[in-house]
Amino acid sequence: MIKINMFSSASKVKGQGVGSAYEELIRLLDEHLNTEFEVNINQFTKSDISHYHTIDPNFYLSTFSKKRGVKVGYVHFLPETIEGSLNIPQPFRGIFYKYIISFYKRMDQIVVVNPTFIPKLVEYNIPEKKITYIPNFVRKDEFPHLSLEKREKVRKQLGISAERFMVLGTGQVQERKGVKDFIKLAENNPNTDFIWAGGFSFGRLTDGYADLKKVVDNPPTNLTFTGIVDRQKLSDYYNAADLFLLPSFNELFPMSVLEAFSCGTPVMLRDLDLYHSIIDGYYIKTTSYEEMNSKLHELQGSSSMMKKYRTLSLAASDRYSEESLTKIWQKYYKALLTGQGD
Template structure:
């Protein structure tokens, strides 16, 4: 008998966010690798061996009180701390919402985190460490891959990159993502081309919306804001770029970094502590805007260093590939079903 797993998620309703990407990748993985071992249903309130909650909708919260749910698994893509700088929620609603998030996680029988650093933070909220499991995100090599030189040149021409050194950022346009530093880099490096692929997924609720919207509507000549890009088209942007830069101040385990690795693009990040336990050594670490600007200058003058980080991206992509994570998920679900 296959293990019946019911997935609960509304992540796909909001385009351009990593939670939805991670959810869709997991669904594809299970259906592709384990069609006989795991029976996946989506948003059906029927009896199941395991109910896996990807988002924290109130109707999902209420469903956790039913005995039909089986083992309840919560997928932690965010904590109250990580929402700061993403959404602008006035008090007292912000405090109520943050309490609700933790209350939802406490309804779970088991928790999955995408970054091990969040284990201690969850235990600080009173969740038992023994029910928390770390399983990283992953991407598919057949969806995110390196183009050959001919195709890459074609895409660069289509996107208007031409022969300029191109820096790519991906994600929602919001304060937390460090978009203002990305804009400043473009302003101070007019010889390079900058692309930010992403938009205001949550509209006016986005933190810093008013200021950022002014720049998005009237960017520097060498900076292009694409708006929300369909995920199937992102591979073109990765391959058109010479460097992927994510200047975020707070993250869990960004899908965009894994996608860049999978496409063999060198990666530069703001050196957050939470990256150290998962991808340290695979990316170019920077502390602040000045450091990013200096590293960018050094990379454009040193092709050998750029090629070194291309090889490191290839290496990282093997560790976080679909095939590597497939067995981990099967073992996890099997252990819970027992």
């Protein structure tokens, strides 16, 4: 049996996709591959593979031990993707960014959740042959596509009007997520309900905290900020929504999009280049606030368009299923010990 030590502190900070992706992988290995892999969490015992999900300093120090086996780094962010998320003053920001790349360079192998990260890592002098793309996934039983009857029941439980169109956004409340455009949409569409499920995971360190906190504390009457929501409850919000909108300016492979797909909820995104290689054709593309507003009105007036994007969401969900990712991770981990991952 192959021994894998998983290193992560992602679950300590609620409401972020890194923790969700980590938990999904742990569950996958436990439920489907437990006869092939022995998984330990945050233990510094001898292992065949050490898989680092977060870049904690104590994890960095552990990479110098000969007990770690093959060291795998999971790249969920780069220095440039942190811009707009955390407000870190200089000179600490520069030091932190150098540390991030130094951590990745300590790895024998790198896993990215979006192929657009590969050339960026190469620019940081990390050999391309060490980098592998493996997408995120979500479980369909955790984020199920509910029937119309069950969906109406969920809306009632959440206090959402059955007659009003509801737009959902999820994730951390921060500049990078495009929350200000979400707020502006709510202000200019008073007959539509808007819900943002998420909060300030990093408190005052959040970029734009002061301005956003004012709106969160006193939002328009048709806009609700729920605060951080447990993943188990999130599926209710996705199923209750008529539209999932993520107006982010920078993402990797957002778990929230996969969760919305799994629930069969139409998805609208700010059209980022990095989406083109992973989910192109499955979502409503917008490039600006004006286009988001226009597409929103178009959707509200077209049942055929709504049906089209519900179907596309479910098709995308099948593409990134738990079954297919189980085979990919099984093959990847085994290849690391046979030299095929070098």
